[in-house]
Amino acid sequence: xxxxxxxxxxxxxxxxxxxxxxxxxxxxxxxxxxxxxxxxxxxxxxxxxxxxxxxxxxxxxxxxxxxxxxxxxxxxxxxxxxxxxxxxxxxxxxxxxxxxxxxxxxxxxxxxxxxxxxxxxxxxxxx
Numbered sequence: 001x002x003x004x005x006x007x008x009x010x011x012x013x014x015x016x017x018x019x020x021x022x023x024x025x026x027x028x029x030x031x032x033x034x035x036x037x038x039x040x041x042x043x044x045x046x047x048x049x050x051x052x053x054x055x056x057x058x059x060x061x062x063x064x065x066x067x068x069x070x071x072x073x074x075x076x077x078x079x080x081x082x083x084x085x086x087x088x089x090x091x092x093x094x095x096x097x098x099x100x101x102x103x104x105x106x107x108x109x110x111x112x113x114x115x116x117x118x119x120x121x122x123x124x125x126x127x
Contacts, residue, residue, distance in 0.1 A: 009058035035067020064096035
């Protein structure tokens with residue numbers, strides 16, 4: 001089956017437990033339609049780059065999914081109906097690794113989410 005990564009942002013005023021319930025709900029739907037969630041990460045309450053639907057922050061959740069396209073399409077439809085979710089993006093990927101994502105590995109605020117912290121190169125430059 002094809003592999004997908006779905007990331008959605010839930011409103012800032014709902015509790016993290018409610019965000020988990022949303023993720024559980026979509027995980028169950030994917031399971032009912034013949035797929036499975038291989039990876040699930042809660043990235044926490046993070047600031048948005050710009051205001052979306054009067055929100056300055058949002059709860060980020062990423063799901064690594066191994067499912068048929070029909071299941072993905074149904075989850076996207078349900079996410080678009082849900083008023084607690086302010087943004088969603090699904091991309092098809094070649095593989096889903098067991099390692100934590102770059103966002104989860106980020107240890108310092110100055111590290112770029114695209115390259116990660118790389119202190120080895122900085123120490124070589126200083127020498």
